[in-house]
Amino acid sequence: MAAAPELQFGLEADHLTLVLPTTQTHEIEAWEVIWAKFQEQLKAASNFPVAHVHLIAQNQLVGGRQLQELADLLKPHDLKLKRIYTNRRQTAIAAATAGYSVDQDPPNQLLADVPLKLKPLLAPDKEPDVLYIDQTIRSGVEIVHPGSVIVTGDVNPGGSIVADKDIVVWGCLRGVAHAGAKGDRTGRIMALQMDPTQLRIADVVARAAPQAIEQRKPEVAYLTQAGIRLAPALKFSKNYQYQADQQHWQETSDPLLPVIS
Secondary structure, X not given: OOOOOOOEEEEOOOEEEEEOOOOOOOOOOOHHHHHHHHHHHHHHHOOOOOOEEEEEEEOOOOOHHHHHXXXXXXXXXXXXXXXXXXXXXXXXXXXXXXXXXXXXXXXXXXXXXXXXXXXXXXXXXXXXXOXXXXXXXXXXXEEEXXXXXXXXXXXXXXXXXXXXXXXXXXXXXXXXXXXXXXXXXXXXXXXXXXXXXXXXXXXXXXXXXXXXXXXXXXXEEEEEOOEEEEEEHHHHHHHOOEEOOOOEEOOOOOOOOOEOO
16 A cells, blocks of 8 residues: 655745645545644644645545544644635535635646646536535635536625636525636626625626615626626526627616616
């Protein structure tokens, strides 16, 4: 049996970065051995001038129990696990459920003393998977995903979702939602109830006007030539088409559609 590797870690400007090996290098099964070695590394490194830790989990399967074990190891050193980078859906869901910020698009550059062993997230011709989160997104949690995100729950104020494609919230959207984050102007934001702190599609930013609770209904936020607008979900699905030559969704003459700016 191959010896368990030591974890790579190092300081960045405002946090400690901890890097797991890829499964191609070493698929972690005996987590107790990994954490025991990491505990020795922490003791040897002594004090840290930062408070937060970012875990680059790569394609390792990291569950809620492993995240809690890591958080417990960090606590005596006054370190707090803050953000998880992963390209594995199960790990992303476990991290979001535990209340951590999740990023499924790892940093392009790591520390100079951390070898660049990250594998490509996706083949060039492969579409990103949809990320399903069966959990309310709480305040302080940020979800970042290279495809579409579907949340079966609410997005609370202080919560944030950033997706390269569409965002669907099967609940009340009260936090920040950014669809088409890398410039895709076809991106849409859909929610059963729209009461967001902020909406963003591609590089356009807006905030929806407050609505009385009894007036809230399923709506779609989409991009027009004049900015971001809202349409009833049923009407949008029937009456709207994206105009590729103009790079926005086709508007209608319906004066009842609320406008946000």
